[in-house]
Amino acid sequence: MVFWLNKAKKKIKIVGLPKKMGLQEFLHMNEGDGEISYSQNSFVQKAASLMGQPMLERAIQSVITEVKSPSKVIKVADLGCGVGPVPLAVVKLVIENVQKKCEELKWKDNDIPEIIVFLNDLPSNDFSFLFKELLNMDLLKKKEGVPLCYLMTTPGSYYGRLFPKNVLHFVHANYTLHWLSQAPSELYSEEGIPINKGNVYITESSPKIVAKAYMSQFQQDFTKFLICRSEEVYSNGRMLLTLRGRPTSSDAVTWQPWELEIMAQAITKLVSQGLIKEEKLDTFDFPYFGPNEDDIESIVHKEGSFVIENVNTMAQHVAHEIEDNSERAKVVSKFVRSFTESLISRHFGEDVLEPLYEKFTQFTCEHLAKGKPIEHHSVIILLKKI
Numbered sequence: 001m002v003f004w005l006n007k008a009k010k011k012i013k014i015v016g017l018p019k020k021m022g023l024q025e026f027l028h029m030n031e032g033d034g035e036i037s038y039s040q041n042s043f044v045q046k047a048a049s050l051m052g053q054p055m056l057e058r059a060i061q062s063v064i065t066e067v068k069s070p071s072k073v074i075k076v077a078d079l080g081c082g083v084g085p086v087p088l089a090v091v092k093l094v095i096e097n098v099q100k101k102c103e104e105l106k107w108k109d110n111d112i113p114e115i116i117v118f119l120n121d122l123p124s125n126d127f128s129f130l131f132k133e134l135l136n137m138d139l140l141k142k143k144e145g146v147p148l149c150y151l152m153t154t155p156g157s158y159y160g161r162l163f164p165k166n167v168l169h170f171v172h173a174n175y176t177l178h179w180l181s182q183a184p185s186e187l188y189s190e191e192g193i194p195i196n197k198g199n200v201y202i203t204e205s206s207p208k209i210v211a212k213a214y215m216s217q218f219q220q221d222f223t224k225f226l227i228c229r230s231e232e233v234y235s236n237g238r239m240l241l242t243l244r245g246r247p248t249s250s251d252a253v254t255w256q257p258w259e260l261e262i263m264a265q266a267i268t269k270l271v272s273q274g275l276i277k278e279e280k281l282d283t284f285d286f287p288y289f290g291p292n293e294d295d296i297e298s299i300v301h302k303e304g305s306f307v308i309e310n311v312n313t314m315a316q317h318v319a320h321e322i323e324d325n326s327e328r329a330k331v332v333s334k335f336v337r338s339f340t341e342s343l344i345s346r347h348f349g350e351d352v353l354e355p356l357y358e359k360f361t362q363f364t365c366e367h368l369a370k371g372k373p374i375e376h377h378s379v380i381i382l383l384k385k386i
C-alpha cells in the first residue's frame with residue numbers, strides 16, 4: 001500500500017500488493033561443498049555443459065582469428081556462472097583451446113594472447129568458494145606456451161548491461177537463462193488476486209493466460225539479454241547458451257517440468273498438514289520458463305543482432321545409473337534442493353525446508369515407481385554476432 005500527495009496536497013491511497021523483492025536480491029545456489037551444496041549436486045548442469053563442449057571448443061578457436069579487436073587479449077564471460085564443476089571447466093577449456101589454436105598457428109611468445117575470464121552471477125552467489133577452487137587450478141600458473149589467464153568477477157544481472165561496448169570475444173551461459181528476471185506480474189488480477197491458485201507453474205488445469213504470461217516474460221527477458229550482449233560482444237564474437245528447455249515438439253501451454261509437478265504436490269501436502277498456509281502456495285510462482293528451440297530461434301531472429309550457427313536439443317535421464325528408486329529419489333531430491341532452496345526458504349520460511357524436501361523425496365520415489373521419467377531437455381544454441 002502506498003500513499004501519494006496530489007497537487008491539492010491530499011493523500012491518495014494506491015492499493016495493491018506489496019512489491020515483491022526482485023529475484024536478483026536473494027536468489028543463489030546452495031553454498032560451499034557440503035552434502036546439499038550446489039557444487040556437489042550440479043551433475044545435471046555439468047552433463048549438459050559437456051554436451052555443448054565441442055561447440056565451445058570450436059567457438060573459442062574461431063574467435064581468435066575471426067574477431068578483429070584492438071588488443072591481443074581474448075575476453076570471455078561466463079554468465080550465471082554459479083559455483084562448482086561448470087565454471088571450473090569453462091576456464092580450463094578456454095585456456096586449453098586458446099593454447100591449441102596458437103600452436104596450430106605457430107604463434108610464439110609475444111604473439112600468444114593473454115586471456116581475461118569474467119565470472120558473472122548475482123551478488124548473492126558464493127564467489128568466495130568459487131575463487132578458492134579456481135585459484136587451485138594448475139593451468140592458471142605461469143608456464144611456457146600456456147596463455148596467461150586473469151579472472152575477474154562481474155556481479156549483477158545479465159538482464160542489464162554488464163560490460164562496456166565491444167569488449168567480449170565469447171560469452172558462455174550454462175543452465176541459467178531459463179531463470180526469469182521475475183515471475184510474471186500477469187499471474188495476478190488487478191486487485192492482486194492470484195489466478196494460478198494451487199499451482200507453482202503452468203499446469204494442464206491452469207487458465208490459458210498463465211502459459212501466455214510465462215512465455216511473454218521469457219520473450220521480454222531473453223530479448224533484453226540479446227540487446228545487452230549485442231552491445232558488448234565484438235562482431236564475429238560467439239555466444240554459447242545452454243538452457244533447461246522443453247522437448248522440441250512439446251506445447252508450452254501444457255508442458256511442465258517433472259520437478260515442479262512434484263514440488264507442487266509436496267507443498268500441497270504440507271498445506272493439508274497445516275505446515276504451510278494455502279495463500280502461501282497460491283502466491284508462489286516459480287520464476288522459470290522452459291523454452292523449446294522454436295521459441296528461442298524466433299526471439300533471436302526478431303532481435304536481429306546474432307545469427308544462429310548451431311542449435312540442438314538433447315535429453316538426459318537424471319541419475320538413471322541408480323537402479324534403486326528410493327536411492328535415486330534421494331539423489332534427485334538433493335539435486336533439486338541445491339538450486340531451489342533459496343527461493344523456497346525466502347517464500348515459505350526456513351522451517352518448512354526439511355519436511356518439504358522429505359515429501360519431495362517421497363513423491364519422487366512414487367513417481368519413479370509408476371514408471372514416469374525424470375528427464376531433462378537441454379537446448380544448446382551457438383550464436384555469432386553480426
Ligand SMILES: C[S@@+](CC[C@H](N)C(=O)[O-])C[C@H]1O[C@@H](n2cnc3c(N)ncnc32)[C@H](O)[C@@H]1O
Pocket residue numbers: 024027028029042045046049079080081082083084086087120121122125156157158159173174175176179181339
Ligand atoms: C543452475 S545455476 C547454473 C550455474 C552454472 N552456470 C552451472 O552450469 O553449473 C544458475 C545460475 O544463474 C544465476 N542467475 C540467475 N539469474 C541471473 C541473472 N539475472 N543474472 C546473473 N546470474 C543469474 C543463479 O544465481 C545461478 O548461479
